[in-house]
Amino acid sequence: MSTGDLLNIHPIELKFPFELKKQSSCSMQLTNKSDKYVAFKVKTTNPRKYCVRPNTGIVMPGSTCSVTVTMQAQKEAPSDMQCKDKFLLQSVVAPDGTTTKGITSEMFNKEGDKVVEEFKLRVVYIPANPPSPVPEESDEGSSPPRPSVLENGNQDSSLLDAVSISFFLSSFEIFFPRFAFSVCKCAYLFSGSYDIFNLFVVVF
Numbered sequence: 728m729s730t731g732d733l734l735n736i737h738p739i740e741l742k743f744p745f746e747l748k749k750q751s752s753c754s755m756q757l758t759n760k761s762d763k764y765v766a767f768k769v770k771t772t773n774p775r776k777y778c779v780r781p782n783t784g785i786v787m788p789g790s791t792c793s794v795t796v797t798m799q800a801q802k803e804a805p806s807d808m809q810c811k812d813k814f815l816l817q818s819v820v821a822p823d824g825t826t827t828k829g830i831t832s833e834m835f836n837k838e839g840d841k842v843v844e845e846f847k848l849r850v851v852y853i854p855a856n857p858p859s860p861v862p863e864e865s866d867e868g869s870s871p872p873r874p875s876v877l878e879n880g881n882q883d884s885s886l887l888d889a890v891s892i893s894f895f896l897s898s899f900e901i902f903f904p905r906f907a908f909s910v911c912k913c914a915y916l917f918s919g920s921y922d923i924f925n926l927f928v929v930v931f
Contacts, residue, residue, distance in 0.1 A: 746855035
């Protein structure tokens with residue numbers, strides 16, 4: 728917000744969403760912080776490009792006036808999205824009871840002890856549809872890969888085989904002599920096959 732003795736101006740930059748072949752508008756608020764009638768006038772360095780409504784007016788004591796600035800549709804965009812256009816807002820104390828129709832250009836002439844406040848506002852282009860950032864995936868936060876259905880099936884099968892073997896060995900030790908069991912157990916450890924067990928079952 729820019730503050731003078733007569734008006735508070737917000738914002739101090741005119742930001743236009745820029746899109747080719749489309750009009751764009753922004754507004755500023757003029758607040759009279761004095762106890763007098765204040766007349767204002769808005770000028771621009773590029774009057775063919777912008778339309779200001781109202782470009783002149785009266786702001787009564789303690790009140791606020793809204794000014795809308797419309798940028799005409801543009802056929803080309805500047806390469807760096809920078810704009811050199813500027814606006815000048817002039818304000819001056821007006822006689823009580825003055826209306827917009829009573830405003831003249833002579834009121835803003837700097838003569839004698841007359842105080843004419845001036846504020847310069849620059850133009851800023853902003854993208855109408857800025858691209859949304861895409862979050863990057865980090866390796867630290869990633870969860871380890873889950874085992875496939877085939878791997879789970881192999882693990883379950885191995886666990887079942889181990890349980891079956893343990894049960895078989897326990898039963899074998901009860902019904903057969905300890906010596907035969909030890910021989911059978913050693914044979915299984917070397918061969919890793921149930922065929923040895925079947926052989927000893929037949930023999931004993």
